[in-house]
Amino acid sequence: MNPIKTNAALFFAGLIVSVASITSSHAADKPTLAFVVNGASDFWKAAEAGVKKAQAEMPDYTMELKYPEQASVAVQQRLMDDLVSAGVKGIMVSAVDPKTSTDGLNKIGSQTALFTTDSDAPQTNRVAYIGSSNIDAGMQAAEIAKKAMPDGGKCIGFVGLLGADNAKERIQGMKDGLKGTKIELTDVRGDDIDQTRAKKNVEDALVASPDVTCMVGFYSYNTPRIYEALRDAGKLGQITVVGFDDDPITLGGVKEGTVAATVVQQPFEWAYQGMKLMASYLKGDKSGIPENKLIIIPTVIVGKDDVDAYAANLKAMAGK
Structure with missing residues (x-):
C-alpha cells in the first residue's frame, strides 16, 4: 500500500465530509x-x-x-x-x-x-x-341579502366550524346587519368541514323548512354545496343564495344569477x-x-358584473 496515496485519499475524504457538514449546517440554519x-x-x-x-x-x-x-x-x-x-x-x-x-x-x-x-x-x-374582519364580512353578507330580498324572508346558514371565531363573527355580523329589516337568519348548521355532510345539511333544511327563502354559505365550500343541493332539488334560482369566498362553483353561480353575490376574502x-x-x-x-395586534385585509362583495375581472385577477395572482 502506498502511504502517500492513502494519506491523500483520507485528506480528500475528510474534506468532502467537512464540506457536507458545512452545507448541512447552513441548510439547518435556514x-x-x-x-x-x-x-x-x-x-x-x-x-x-x-x-x-x-x-x-x-x-x-x-x-x-x-x-x-x-x-x-x-x-x-x-x-x-x-x-x-x-x-x-x-x-x-x-x-x-x-x-x-x-x-x-x-x-x-x-x-x-x-x-x-x-x-x-x-x-x-x-x-x-x-x-x-369577520364581523365586517358578515355585515356585507347582510347587504347582499337586503339588496336581493327587499320584501324580507327567512335565511338558513351553513358553516364548517360553529365554534370557530370566524364563524361566530360572520354570523353575528350578518344578524347585526339585518336588524330593522324583514329578513331573519333563523338557523345555522355546522358540518365540521365534512363536505358530504355540508350538502346533506342543505338537503335536510329544504325538507325541514319548506318556507326558507334564503341560504347563506359561511365557509368557502358551503355555497357550492348549497348550489348543488338546490340544483338537485330543482330549486336553483328559487331561493336566494348569499355566498362567501371564491370557489369556481360560487363564482359561476354569481355570473349566471343563481347566487346573489359573494363576500370574498383575500x-x-x-x-x-x-x-x-x-x-x-x-x-x-x-x-x-400595530398596537392592537390586528392587521385587517378587507373583504369585498363580488356581484354579477364583477366576476370576470375578479377571476382574471385570481389567475394573475396564481401566476397562471
Whole structure:
C-alpha cells in the first residue's frame, strides 16, 4: 500500500465530509416558516400561491403551507407540535377552535413566533392576527341579502366550524346587519368541514323548512354545496343564495344569477403578507405589528358584473 496515496485519499475524504457538514449546517440554519390551515379546502389554494410568492422573494427562508389530516383541535395541535420539534421558527395558524385551544396555542407561542389568521385567538400569546374582519364580512353578507330580498324572508346558514371565531363573527355580523329589516337568519348548521355532510345539511333544511327563502354559505365550500343541493332539488334560482369566498362553483353561480353575490376574502394576501411579516419579526423588526395586534385585509362583495375581472385577477395572482 502506498502511504502517500492513502494519506491523500483520507485528506480528500475528510474534506468532502467537512464540506457536507458545512452545507448541512447552513441548510439547518435556514429558518422555516409554516402556514397551518384548519382543514382541507380549495379555499387555501390562494394561500398556497401567497406562500409561494413570499418564498420566491425571500430565498433565505423555507416557507411551507401545512394541512392537518382532519379538521380537529387535537390533530392540528399535533401538527404544530411536530413543526416546533422540527425547529420551525414561526407558525401562522387558522385555529380550528381558538376557544378550546388556548393552552395548546400558548404552548406553541412559548416555543416559536405564533401568528393567527382567518380565525383569531386574541386570548393567547400570539404575536398578531392578519386576516379579515369577520364581523365586517358578515355585515356585507347582510347587504347582499337586503339588496336581493327587499320584501324580507327567512335565511338558513351553513358553516364548517360553529365554534370557530370566524364563524361566530360572520354570523353575528350578518344578524347585526339585518336588524330593522324583514329578513331573519333563523338557523345555522355546522358540518365540521365534512363536505358530504355540508350538502346533506342543505338537503335536510329544504325538507325541514319548506318556507326558507334564503341560504347563506359561511365557509368557502358551503355555497357550492348549497348550489348543488338546490340544483338537485330543482330549486336553483328559487331561493336566494348569499355566498362567501371564491370557489369556481360560487363564482359561476354569481355570473349566471343563481347566487346573489359573494363576500370574498383575500387568503393570498394573508399568506403573502403574513410570511413576510413573520420573517421581519424574527429579524427583530416589530414595526409591522400595530398596537392592537390586528392587521385587517378587507373583504369585498363580488356581484354579477364583477366576476370576470375578479377571476382574471385570481389567475394573475396564481401566476397562471
